[in-house]
Amino acid sequence: MxxxxxxxxxxxxxxxxxxxxxxxxxxxxxxxxxxxxxxxxxxxxxxxxxxxxxxxxxxxxxxxxxxxxxxxxxxxxxxxxxxxxxxxxxxxxxxxxxxxxxxxxxxxxxxxxxxxxxxxxxxxxxxxxxxxxxxxxxxxxxxxxxxxGSQYTVKRENFFNSRRADYSPMLAGDEYDQLYFTSTRNDVKGDELSGITGTKNGDIFVSTKDEKGKWTKPEGIDSELNSDFDEGVCSFTPDGRTMYLTQCLSDPSYPRYATICTSSRSDASWGKSTPLEITRDTLSSYAHPAVSPDGEWLYFVSDMPGGMGGLDIWRVRLTASGTGGVENLGAPINTEGDEMFPTFRPNGDLYFSSDGHPGMGGLDIYIAKPDTVMQGWKIEHPGFPLNSQGDDFGMTFEGLHNRGFFSSNRGDGKGWDHIYSFENPEIVQTVKGWVYEQDGYELPEALVYMVGNDGTNLKLSVKGDGSFTQQINPNVDYVFLGTCKGFLNHKEQLRVEPVGKSEEYVLQFPLASITSPVLIDNIFYDFDKATLRPESTAALDELIKLLNENPNVTIELSAHCDYRGPEAYNKLLSQRRAESVVAYLTEHGIAADRLSPVGYGKEKPKTIRKKLTEKIPFLKADDVLTEEYIKKLPEDQQEICNQLNRRTEFIVLRTTYGMFDKEGNLKNPPKRDAAKEAADDDGFDDLF
Missing domain, CATH: 1.25.40.10 (Tetratricopeptide repeat domain)
Incomplete structure (x- = not known):
């Protein structure tokens, strides 16, 4: 026992x-x-x-x-x-x-x-x-x-969500018709489970709107961008051609430090990401990139030395040669806690998440608005239901309107994040402009200078489709000047009145080429005469406006006929017609020595530009409408071509008219004013 x-x-x-x-x-x-x-x-x-x-x-x-x-x-x-x-x-x-x-x-x-x-x-x-x-x-x-509560309405968007984590949405595209986000759903690349989260490593997914405006099923980006490692939290340059993203590599014997990478878009595909060197510190994390609306700064999150505690928001300048000049945003944005997920509303407001400011629990979303008086930031808490007791972060906006998407793990027992939509029905007045070549395509290299009598003075870049969108204020008079190298300027004015609901104004900026003939559309003459018909005045008045906006330009004003009729007679008729147009312009204040009327008759048949082929499919770009070419066409197509040949055009001869005196000296050399240059370096402060 x-x-x-x-x-x-x-x-x-x-x-x-x-x-x-x-x-x-x-x-x-x-x-x-x-x-x-x-x-x-x-x-x-x-x-x-x-x-x-x-x-x-x-x-x-x-x-x-x-x-x-x-x-x-x-x-x-x-x-x-x-x-x-x-x-x-x-x-x-x-x-x-x-x-x-x-x-x-x-x-x-x-x-x-x-x-x-x-x-x-x-x-x-x-x-x-x-x-x-x-x-x-x-x-x-x-x-x-x-x-x-607040004016915000919030809705969980299960169409985008999976049974795993889905977070950090980012709208892209000229019409905000692409939604990128990070997901750890089963469809990601790789089969390894993360030792950090217990789920698969994250990939970047995208959903696009179809022709009916409905979102399509999210799909992982089908390129080398996604890998077996963690990718996510992306941001885009204003032109949409470069993506900044966070990547976290796996190493079984070394801590995983997040890094920021870049990917370039070629056609419709994103290329393999490459690391972006912000500093030479390899023992700190760099994550959550956000490009400023002007494309000049990259905001990011890091625990590098020199911060205020935990994770801080920093920024580095983006230049053609790389990055340079790292800055900590400091107080009042950064605290002893963690500040993360910076993102911008296009109006310049910085949104970020923090557990170091007073909040409702976890990460709360905060709005940092530029304070021009104090030369800093003013912090706002947008309240409930945008914020909750859970983690709320990753805002993205549908243009200038206060609506879009964000992510939150509110109400999820496993702590997984999901995508939500939000809207705050505030009144937003915007202007949308389109800059394009007159009788041609959009000009993505254009710039638009915007000046308001409230002190506004902005230089706006345009998107890939030649458009720009900018918030405007009531009771302000604005002047917009569309410019592009190789083209004449075009000016538009806008008076903004107070409204009771959001409204968008649309402006057009057709720019006339300096190097190619420019068609003056809707010029009509009496039959077989040089007399201008009354319906021609609208087009001619636009030409007067253009010449007044570009006072240093001289032009050749040319009239053309089709091949039918005696050649000498047609040449004389077209000369008289060109002179009729010049007479109208001089009667309305345009100096005669800026105008050279020439009648070409049939000597210069029209050369077809690509844009015109969209309206007239039987024509091809660079076709020349000669008599030989036209006679080979069916009769109905012959008449279309003859109409195209009967035209009035102008071409720029000089861009220096009135700029120099008899000795060849510049009449009005610019005066250096350091204070003025610091406030306005665009040279368009006298638009009013």
Whole structure:
């Protein structure tokens, strides 16, 4: 009997030792995963070790509960984190950091009353703990924000969402008809599960609108852009040709540092990403890129030295030769907490997420508006329901309107993020302009100078389709000057009145070529005469406006006939017609020495430009409408070609008229005014 008892006791001791060894081994594995940042795998090992630790080993059990809580906190398992922190406190493994982090998790769970108690516990022992003070204020303000609500409406967009994480949406395209976002759904490349999240590594997906304006099923970008590693959180340059994205490579023996990469678009395909060197620091993370609306700065998130604590938002200048001049945004944007996911509304407002400002729990979205008086930023909290007790981040906007998409893990027990839409029905007045070659295509290299009598002075780039969109203010007079190298300028004026709902004004900027003949459309003469018909005045008045906007230009005004009729007679008739147009222009204030009337008769048949072939399909670009060419066509097509040959055009002869005196000196040399140049370097301050 005694021998049997000894055997039982021996086996119990062996079992305890084995369990203890198993727990220790699990802790070592967990610590290794933790050091690599693989918190999901570390949590699995810590949980095994915690469960294998006898309850009487209170100190050890408390330490392991605390490590488990830290992992759950990092992977957004909020409920499990709260339970683990409470266990650590129960086993007397507690300090101010434990209470602070538990309070943060309680905030994310919407338990503001208990969160306030734990923040207060921290302040009782550390009265100068600024983050705890902010946390206590958050716990007091959050219920008020929730009760007050706001004008925002929010909706979960399940069409884009999967059973895994979907986050950081970004609208793109000239009409905002492309939605890029990051997803860890099963369709991503690679089969390996991330040790950080327990899901597959993220890829960038895209959904586009079809011809009916409906979103199509999201698909992973089918190019080398996505890899077996983590890609996501993308942003685009204003011309849409370059993507900045975050990539996180895997290394089984080295911590994973996020890096920012770039990808260029060729036709409709994104190329393989290449790392962007921001600094030579290889031991810091660089993530969440956001290109400023003017394309001159890249905003990003980093934990590099020199920050204010945790993750900060930084920016670096983008130049033709690369990046240069890294700046920390500083206060009031950055705090001792984490500031992440910067993004811009096209009007210049910076949106970002933070757990260091007073908020409702987790990451809240904040708006940083430029403060021209203080030369800094003014921070706003947009309230509920844009913000919630969960993590809210990753805003993207449909143009200048306050609507678009964002991501949040609100209400998700596993802490996974999903895509939501939002809208704030504020009144936004905008102007949309189109810059294009007169009788030709859009001019994506154009610039538009915008001047308002409220002090507005902007230089606007256009998109790939030659368009621009800009917010405007009521009770302001604006002047817009469309410019492009190789073309004459075109000016438009706009008076903006107050309105009761959002409104968009549309302006056209047809630019006349300096090097090619420009058709003056809708010029009509009496039959077989040179007399201008009354319906010609509208087109001629536009020509007068163009010449007044470009006072240093001289032109040849030419009239043309078709091949039918006596050649000498047609040449004389076209000369008289050209002179009739010149007479009209001089009668309306255009100097005669800026105009050269020439009648060509049939000598210069029209050369077809590509744009015209879209309206007249039987013609091809660069066809010349000679008599020989026309006579080979069917009669109905012959008449169309003859009509095209009967035309009035102008071509620019000089662009320096009136600029020089008799000695060849510039009449009005620019005067250097440093103060004025600092305020306005575009040379168009006298548009009014």
């Amino acid at each position: 005694r021998k049997k008892l000894y055997i039982i006791l021996y086996m119990a001791v062996v079992l305890v030792v084995l369990v203890s060894c198993g727990a220790d081994a699990a802790m070592k594995k967990g610590d290794k995963f933790y050091a690599l940042g693989e918190y999901y795998d570390a949590a699995a090992q810590y949980k095994k070790a915690y469960s294998a630790t006898p309850a009487k080993e209170r100190t050890t059990r408390g330490e392991r509960a605390l490590k488990l809580a830290d992992c759950y906190r990092r992977i957004n398992y909020t409920q499990r984190a709260i339970a683990a922190y409470n266990n650590a406190i129960r086993y007397k493994k507690t300090d101010s950091l434990t209470h602070f982090q538990l309070a943060q998790q309680l905030m994310k769970n919407g338990n503001y009353k208990d969160a306030a108690k734990h923040f207060q516990t921290v302040l009782d022992s550390m009265p100068d703990h600024r983050r705890a003070r902010v946390g206590l204020r958050s716990a007091e303000m959050a219920p008020q924000w929730k009760d007050a």
